[in-house]
Amino acid sequence: MTFHRSLLGGLLVLSCASASAQVRTPISGLTAARQAISDAQAHELSKAIAQRPAAATLNLDPGKVAAAAGPQAAPVKLNGAQLVPAAPVASPALTSKAPAELQVIKTSAAEEKLLTGAIAGNDRIRAALSNPASSLITLPGVVRVSAEGAPTLQLKPFIFVNQPLQRDSSGLFKGELLIGVSEIADTGSTKSLPTPLLFQVVGAAKSEPARVLVDSTSPPFRTVEVWLSAVQGAAAKLLVVSVFDHQGTQVELPVATELDVDTGNGNIAGLGIETTKVMVSLNNAGNAAGRVVTLHVQPSGYLDNSRLILDANGTAMAELRSGSVGSAQIRATSPGLAPVTATVNYTLPWLTVLASILGGLLGGGANLLIKPDPNKGAARRLAGATLWGVLVVAAYIIGINFLPFTPAVTVGALFVFAFSAIAAWFGPK
DSSP states (O other): OOOOHHHHHHHEEEEESTTGGGOOOSOOOOOOOOOOOOHHHHHHHHHHHHTSOOSEEEEEOHHHHHHHHOSOOOOEEEETTEEEEOOOOSSOOOOOOSOEEEEEEOOOHHHHHHHHHHHHTOHHHHHHHTSTTOEEEEOSSEEEEEETTEEEEEEEEEEEESSOBEEOTTSOEEEEEEEEEEESSOOSSOOEEEEEEEEEEESSSEEESSSEEEEESSSSBEEEEEEESOOBTTEEEEEEEETTEEEEEEEEEEBOOOEEEEESOSEEETTTTOEEEEEEEESOGGGTTTOEEEEEEESSOEESOSEEEOOTTSEEEEEEEOOSSEEEEEEEEOTTSOOEEEEEEEEOOHHHHHHHHHHHHHHHHHHHHHSOOTTSOHHHHHHHHHHHHHHHHHHHHTTOOOSSSOOSOOOSHHHHHHHHHHHHHHOOO
16 A cells, blocks of 8 residues: 555645655664653753754645545553553544644654653653563654644654564464654643644555544554564564655564474375475574474374474474374474464375385386296296385385495385385395
C-alpha cells in the first residue's frame, strides 16, 4: 500500500518553505527506550525547538484528512502491559473546516535521543515501558501544529510496540502497533489536535486499518494490526508514511525469538532404509550461540544426535533414520521457547525392494550364463544369487559392506539395483 499522490494533493492546501520534500531523517531504528529525561530537561528541550524555524510548512484541511483515513479502530490506553479501552478525550474533537498550519522541524541525532527520553518520561507511558518486551520507536523530527483560536502544539510522533511480532496459525508474523503523538514536555492531559494527523504502514502483507488517524495527544493510542510474510533475523522492517513525511521512515519492529525445524526430505523410505537431515534454527542469531535444543521423534525413528548446540548463526543439524511405516513427528524444544514440530512420512520401500530383487536376478543370471556349473541347478543358483544380492544391500544400508569396494554414489534406486547385481554376480565367495 502507498499514499496516492492525488490523495495527498487534496489534503495539502498549501506547501511552502525550502526542501519540503526532503524533511525526512534517515532510517529510524528500533529503540527500546528505558532512560527517561527529567521534566526540567524536557521543558528546556521544548523551548529550544520552539524557537527553531520550520524546514517545511503545510496547510491542511482537517476535514479532508479525517475523510481520507477511513474506518478506525477504537482508541486504547495501556494499563501496564495490557491494552484497555480509552476514555473519551476531555476536550471535544475539532469540527472546524478551517485549514490548520503544520510545520516540520528537523532535529539532530543527539536531540532525537533526548526526545525519545522525554516520551519515555511521560508518566502515562513509563509504566508500559517497564515491560521488557515493549519498544518505543520515535519517528524523526518534531511536528508543530496550530489553528486560529487554538494553542500551538509541539508534538513528537512515535510508535509503541507492546509485544514482539508473533507467528500466527497461518504462518504470518502478526503484531499490533500503537501510533501516537506526545508533547515534548508532558502536561499530564490529553489535548485534541488542531488537525488530525494521518499515518500509513507500508510493506506489510496486510494492515488493519489501512490508514491511521491520530486526533489527540497520546494516550490514547490508535492501533494498527500488521501481518508480515517474512522477517529477517530479530527484526521486521516497515515503512511509516505520514501526511508530513511523504517518503516515509523505515522502522524496525522486534520479532519474538522462536525456533524453526525443517527436514531435507519430507518423505523417506521406511523400515530404516532411508535417512534425512533435520535442520534446527533460531531466528534471533544474537541469542543463538550455545543454546541447547533437544530433538524428540514420535512414534518411531532414530536420531544420530538428539541434543544439539546452536552455532553463532543459530543453526544445528542432525540425521534422522526412518522407523516403521507412517508419519513421524519431530519436535524441537529449548528452554524459554515454544516447541516446534515437523512431519516426516515413512513410506513402504517398494522401489528399493524391487530394485534389489531385479538387480539380484540380473547379476545372478549373468553369472549363470557366463560361468555355468553342471553340478548345480540353474534355478537354485539364480535364487541363491538373488537372495545374496538382497542381503548385501540390506547390510550395506545399516553400515556393513560385504563387497571389496565402496561406491561413490550411495542413494537412489539405480544404486540399489547395481549394488545388488554386483553382489549377486560375485556371490558369497
